[in-house]
Amino acid sequence: MLDDKLSVNGDGDCPWASQPRTVQRVASAKLPTRFGDFRIAGYRSLTSDEEFVVIYKGEMNADEPTLVRIHSQCLTGDVFGSIKCDCGPQLHKTMKMIDAEGRGAIVYQQQEGRGIGIINKIRAYALQDEGADTVEANEKLGFAVDARDYQQCAEILFDLGLCKVRVISNNPDKLAALERAGLRIVERIPIEVDSPEPAAHYLKTKKEKLGHLLNS
Ligand SMILES: [Zn+2]
Numbered sequence: 001m002l003d004d005k006l007s008v009n010g011d012g013d014c015p016w017a018s019q020p021r022t023v024q025r026v027a028s029a030k031l032p033t034r035f036g037d038f039r040i041a042g043y044r045s046l047t048s049d050e051e052f053v054v055i056y057k058g059e060m061n062a063d064e065p066t067l068v069r070i071h072s073q074c075l076t077g078d079v080f081g082s083i084k085c086d087c088g089p090q091l092h093k094t095m096k097m098i099d100a101e102g103r104g105a106i107v108y109q110q111q112e113g114r115g116i117g118i119i120n121k122i123r124a125y126a127l128q129d130e131g132a133d134t135v136e137a138n139e140k141l142g143f144a145v146d147a148r149d150y151q152q153c154a155e156i157l158f159d160l161g162l163c164k165v166r167v168i169s170n171n172p173d174k175l176a177a178l179e180r181a182g183l184r185i186v187e188r189i190p191i192e193v194d195s196p197e198p199a200a201h202y203l204k205t206k207k208e209k210l211g212h213l214l215n216s
Contacts, residue, residue: 014062014163016182021155022047031055035092036099043156051110052156055095058103060161065186067104069094069168070153070178073112076121084125085202089193094168097189105160107153116143134202135209150174154181170212188213 028041036057043052060066071094077087091106098104113121116138124137132140157165166187167175179185190213195203206212 014158014182014184016154017062017158017163019182021159023052023152023155023159025159033095035095038095038099041160043152043159045152050152052152053108053110054105054156054160055108056105056160057098058101060105062161062163064103065164065166066162067098067101067168067189068157068162068165069106070150070174071106071108072114073108073110075112075118083195084128086193086195089195090191093191093193097168105157105162107156109150109153111149114138115149116141133205133209135205150177151181154178154183157183170206170214172211172213190214
């Protein structure tokens with residue numbers, strides 16, 4: 001059963017949960033998907049024009065270690081099925097994991113291309129066509145390798161009523177950032193999907209240059 005009742009618990013283990021937020025929930029609705037039934041909520045940043053989406057299901061409880069993922073928008077992978085990266089299959093696998101668990105949340109962060117935007121991501125892809133890897137391409141364009149900020153993603157999870165989380169991620173920097181934002185990370189759940197070339201090459205770069213925790 002889907003439950004939109006939120007139980008915000010701002011004391012004890014999770015002092016950050018009761019801090020003033022810089023995001024505001026604007027709307028929420030049911031979202032049945034091919035991967036299970038979810039709810040979807042839209043948030044607006046109060047400090048920029050950024051918008052966020054979160055899909056979630058089950059009872060949100062601050063004391064219950066809950067599956068979460070911060071998924072960064074990847075138009076090419078999530079929508080067009082690009083095999084330059086593994087974003088689409090990771091998103092869908094996460095949705096299946098949360099559906100099987102009956103409880104969890106995915107914050108969909110609209111910071112395309114690790115924060116550089118879709119147009120610049122395409123420029124980076126053009127450099128990759130010439131032989132650069134994902135890190136070299138961003139550096140050539142003058143962008144930080146990873147320009148993402150996770151503070152507001154954490155605030156959204158607090159707003160849902162969560163505090164103790166089991167984070168589905170291979171990115172140690174993301175885990176550290178969520179911890180700094182006040183979430184209590186009780187477990188990291190690795191995620192690996194079968195990656196045909198050229199995603200396998202991209203993942204190798206992420207592992208070697210960005211410290212992602214991948215086995216293969
Ligand atoms: Zn991607």
